Amino acid sequence: MTHHIKTYNQIANAGLSLLDEQYKVNAADADPDAILLRSHSLHNEPLPSSVQAIARAGAGTNNIPVESFTEQGVVVFNTPGANANAVKELVLSCLIASARNLFSAITWTNSLKGSTNVAQQVEANKKAFIGNEIRGKKLGVIGLGNIGSVVANDALSLDMDVVAYDPFVSVDVAWMISRNVQRVHNLEELLATCDYITIHVPLSEKTTGFIDEKAFKAMKKGIQFINFARGELVDEQALEAALKDGTVGKYITDFPNDRIFELENVVAIPHLGASTLESEENCAVMAATQLKNFLETGNIRNAVNLPNIDLPLTSPGRLTIMHKNVPNMVGQISTLLAERAFNIADMVNRSRGSWAYTLIDIDNKLTDPEAVDILNRLQNIEGVVRARHIANGWHK
Numbered sequence: 001m002t003h004h005i006k007t008y009n010q011i012a013n014a015g016l017s018l019l020d021e022q023y024k025v026n027a028a029d030a031d032p033d034a035i036l037l038r039s040h041s042l043h044n045e046p047l048p049s050s051v052q053a054i055a056r057a058g059a060g061t062n063n064i065p066v067e068s069f070t071e072q073g074v075v076v077f078n079t080p081g082a083n084a085n086a087v088k089e090l091v092l093s094c095l096i097a098s099a100r101n102l103f104s105a106i107t108w109t110n111s112l113k114g115s116t117n118v119a120q121q122v123e124a125n126k127k128a129f130i131g132n133e134i135r136g137k138k139l140g141v142i143g144l145g146n147i148g149s150v151v152a153n154d155a156l157s158l159d160m161d162v163v164a165y166d167p168f169v170s171v172d173v174a175w176m177i178s179r180n181v182q183r184v185h186n187l188e189e190l191l192a193t194c195d196y197i198t199i200h201v202p203l204s205e206k207t208t209g210f211i212d213e214k215a216f217k218a219m220k221k222g223i224q225f226i227n228f229a230r231g232e233l234v235d236e237q238a239l240e241a242a243l244k245d246g247t248v249g250k251y252i253t254d255f256p257n258d259r260i261f262e263l264e265n266v267v268a269i270p271h272l273g274a275s276t277l278e279s280e281e282n283c284a285v286m287a288a289t290q291l292k293n294f295l296e297t298g299n300i301r302n303a304v305n306l307p308n309i310d311l312p313l314t315s316p317g318r319l320t321i322m323h324k325n326v327p328n329m330v331g332q333i334s335t336l337l338a339e340r341a342f343n344i345a346d347m348v349n350r351s352r353g354s355w356a357y358t359l360i361d362i363d364n365k366l367t368d369p370e371a372v373d374i375l376n377r378l379q380n381i382e383g384v385v386r387a388r389h390i391a392n393g394w395h396k
């Protein structure tokens with residue numbers, strides 16, 4: 001069986017090369033089984049009904065309308081942690097570059113090109129760019145996930161005091177955070193005391209405009225604010241006021257736009273946080289592996305809308321059913337199978353929020369018409385949004 005994958009953006013070859021002869025990868029495919037992308041926005045784009053899965057080679061999934069795609073039976077994957085080191089290294093370098101006024105100093109130095117007495121001018125004017133050391137300064141990290149946690153840990157090794165805020169920190173990440181990172185339970189505490197703040201939370205309806213007028217008002221005067229998460233997390237009107245009154249001494253963002261260009265004391269970077277060869281490869285490999293695993297076995301790893309499921313495929317066939325997390329779904333599904341005299345060899349049902357996913361391994365090798373018939377019947381159960389049959393090609 002050939003799986004069709006539509007790609008958007010530049011996906012690293014290390015990932016694409018995993019999609020072997022069983023796959024047709026084509027950026028122009030009109031009816032793909034799955035989509036592999038980076039930052040391309042799928043909002044306001046029609047989704048072909050053939051699409052069963054989308055893999056975001058990266059962390060943020062705000063370019064994908066996850067809720068409405070879930071209603072259409074689409075599993076959405078991302079690649080947690082695969083680009084965290086790349087972002088961390090750029091955040092730390094911006095922290096130091098900002099403290100040492102490196103961005104404006106380099107711009108000024110370049111302006112000397114072609115003038116006489118460059119060396120003299122340099123010595124006479126360098127006092128305009130005297131900076132600070134970050135040792136002993138306080139860094140606030142908002143969002144202690146894959147990126148925030150490594151930024152926090154490594155800032156400690158640069159001798160900074162580190163304070164962090166994340167009311168939803170995961171157990172896995174909590175294990176990795178140094179106990180010298182001071183956790184605070186309300187954001188104001190962090191905002192009021194830090195010299196530098198870096199934000200690493202996902203953009204969602206809840207976090208849009210997260211750093212608003214109230215947040216800026218709570219900040220220490222002259223703060224340097226670093227945003228490698230998403231531009232929309234910061235209310236730009238409030239940012240403009242905070243830059244004008246000196247609350248924010250410098251705003252470093254990976255998300256330039258026309259309004260940002262108009263503001264003073266802003267350093268704009270062209271969304272380079274994850275742009276290293278290593279990170280692009282990590283993300284592409286992880287995304288392609290997860291897609292392959294899902295298309296070939298129905299197993300799920302790192303979806304943002306469904307739970308992880310890993311059931312080895314050993315029986316002749318498997319049915320995968322994505323459905324609402326409501327009572328009696330498994331009962332209705334197994335009754336249907338019993339009516340067709342299909343014997344269940346193994347089964348897993350897991351839920352995540354209002355959605356659930358059921359894998360059923362059957363002892364029967366289905367003919368094509370049998371498969372079409374059972375899938376139609378499964379899809380007619382109220383609450384089922386997608387059913388698939390996977391024939392196990394290796395089964396003797």
Ligand SMILES: NC(=O)C1=CN([C@@H]2O[C@H](COP(=O)(O)OP(=O)(O)OC[C@H]3O[C@@H](n4cnc5c(N)ncnc54)[C@H](O)[C@@H]3O)[C@@H](O)[C@H]2O)C=CC1
Pocket residue numbers: 058059060061080081083084087142143144145146147148165166167168169170200201202203207228229230254271272273274275
């Ligand atoms: N500039 C770039 O190229 C990149 C940007 N990103 C952005 O950074 C974001 C974070 O990435 P990761 O750390 O990998 O994600 P992650 O999912 O590992 O961590 C996000 C953390 O934010 C926390 N969080 C959620 N809501 C919060 C709130 N209201 N207050 C405080 N904490 C909150 C979560 O509990 C979680 O620990 C991504 O969603 C993406 O938007 C990620 C990678 C590259």
Ligand SMILES: O=C(O)CCC(=O)C(=O)O
Pocket residue numbers: 038039057058059060061083271274275
């Ligand atoms: O693919 C990229 O370069 C962007 C990465 C990013 O923003 C993310 O992973 O959330």
